[in-house]
Amino acid sequence: MNSANNQTKKTPSELMLPDANGFFGPYGGQAVPPHLKAIMDDIAKAYLEIRETQAYQQELMELYQHYVGRPSPIYFARRLTEACGGAKIYLKREDLNHTGAHKINHALGEALLAKHMGKTKVLAETGAGQHGVAMATACALVGLPCEIHMGAIDVAKEHPNVTKMKILGARLISVETGTRTLKDAVDSAFEEYMKDPDNFFYAIGSVVGPHPFPMMVRDFQSIIGREARQQFPAQTGKLPDYVVACVGGGSNAMGLFSGFMDDEAVKLVGVEPSGRGLGKGEHAATLTYGKPGTMHGFHSYMLQDEQGEPEPVYSIASGLDYPSVGPHHSYLKDLGRAEYHAVDDTACLDAFMKLSRLEGIIPALESAHAVAWAMQEARRLGPDASVLINLSGRGDKDADFVAEKLGL
Incomplete structure (x- = not known):
């Protein structure tokens, strides 16, 4: 990471770009096991390469305008x-x-990225269900299977979104462990992701998680x-x-x-x-x-x-x-x-x-x-x-x- 003195010389927008290790000042990074870090690094590399291609940019911009x-x-x-x-x-x-x-903004970006990377299934967590609906929508659009993990309390509370996810073809996993809310949905989806991270894509629903997800989701939003x-x-x-x-x-x-x-x-x-x-x-x-x-x-x-x-x-x-x-x-x-x-x-x-x-x-x-x-x-x-x-x-x-x- 850069020193505090060097950081303060940058504009605020420059400070909102992560360093090579995924840190924004002292925050962010990749606090994950080595084998998962390698997978995260692959996602970061693929994202930085694919996002610069004209085909990807044009498809995403056209979807923003004509679909969203x-x-x-x-x-x-x-x-x-x-x-x-x-x-x-x-x-x-x-x-x-x-x-x-707003969730559709990054859902489309992540679903397209998963398609370009040749992934076979998209996993996601959701709290209120908006990220789940957006990912189910984006995956239906690009033709990828989608599995959404949602806390049982939120499943009951946000029933209209649960129905939409099922109509859109997503498989919904109701999480009964812990507090049965968003944190536990994240834990559950991540556990499933770890079964085959080479072929699965975990589409995180906010500017959280290990690098590159905070950067990616911010870019899309x-x-x-x-x-x-x-x-x-x-x-x-x-x-x-x-x-x-x-x-x-x-x-x-x-x-x-x-x-x-x-x-x-x-x-x-x-x-x-x-x-x-x-x-x-x-x-x-x-x-x-x-x-x-x-x-x-x-x-x-x-x-x-x-x-x-x-x-x-x-x-x-x-x-x-x-x-x-x-x-x-x-x-x-x-x-x-x-x-x-x-x-x-x-x-x-x-x-x-x-x-x-x-x-x-x-x-x-x-x-x-x-x-x-x-x-x-x-x-x-x-x-x-x-x-x-x-x-x-x-x-x-x-x-x-x-x-x-x-x-x-």
């Missing part, structure tokens, strides 16, 4: 802004993508930031004052942040779930309350016990209940380039309902955390400020759960 429906628009939430009485609130509408979330960096000034005449996104693993946030990384006047804000409170197993606010540790093959901030083992976590949003976070975010926190805050279930549900009833947009519970932060801060920021939120997914999957929760 990119570019996703930016929408001024006028009635929500008026209700909050302060900063102007804008939404980057990733919820309008095919499959309903950076299309969000590139679009937004062009769209917002064209629409408003200036850059946003704040860009905001929810953070679990952190892919949708890195996607948006990447477009504004070197714009010093634009503040980057990640919003984590403080859940039901700050007791053990009651939240998943990793960057707010965690400390550096190692799990799932990489080093990053982590919610952990005295022995360094992952603590149980919780969020009302299944896609955010993960005890670690992408190494980019840990480095951004240490550098002070991004700030991270936490909002609880109550604020999340309030944002979910207000956006639905004021704008006719039903957000994913994950995205509602970012909306909640903007609603809380709008008055303090004042009417001259602008906030761009990555509305990373739509709430079809959450509608029945929320209705039951609120007695609607």
Whole structure:
């Protein structure tokens, strides 16, 4: 790794590129056995070579435009802004993508990579089910078998997405071990992957895991930031004052942040779930309350016990209940380039309902955390400020759960 002095001379966007060992500052890397490191290195080599070919780039860009429906628009939430009485609130509408979330951006990239590498099966984990649906969709498109591992609690909670994955032809594995949520789904999928890593492809669903996955997923999601960096000034005449996104693993946030990384006047804000409170197993606010540790093959901030083992976590949003976070975010926190805050279930549900009833947009519970932060801060920021939120997914999957929760 480069020294701290050399790192600080680089621009923020340069610091978000990993070194040869997959580190972003002190975070990231490949904390895996030697035989698995060799496989990860092969994936990195193949990715760096294949992504530069015209055939791969053209196929991916055409799919983004004609299949996903990119570019996703930016929408001024006028009635929500008026209700909050302060900063102007804008939404980057990733919820309008095919499959309903930002996950399709990297799912297509990974599925195409697996096809170009000659892999015979794609494995993936999923929490809220959006990554699972996106991977099942991408694998159906490229003609590869797909196996999705999902915690049993999330299977029950996110039933609409479970049905979609099955319709799309994926084999769904309900994980009954541990907390039966996202961490255990990752463990289960990785165990299956290790049975034949030469022929299987593990399509990680966020900017987490051993190198090269944090780099790869960030690269695929950076299309969000590139679009937004062009769209917002064209629409408003200036850059946003704040860009905001929810953070679990952190892919949708890195996607948006990447477009504004070197714009010093634009503040980057990640919003984590403080859940039901700050007791053990009651939240998943990793960057707010965690400390550096190692799990799932990489080093990053982590919610952990005295022995360094992952603590149980919780969020009302299944896609955010993960005890670690992408190494980019840990480095951004240490550098002070991004700030991270936490909002609880109550604020999340309030944002979910207000956006639905004021704008006719039903957000994913994950995205509602970012909306909640903007609603809380709008008055303090004042009417001259602008906030761009990555509305990373739509709430079809959450509608029945929320209705039951609120007695609607």
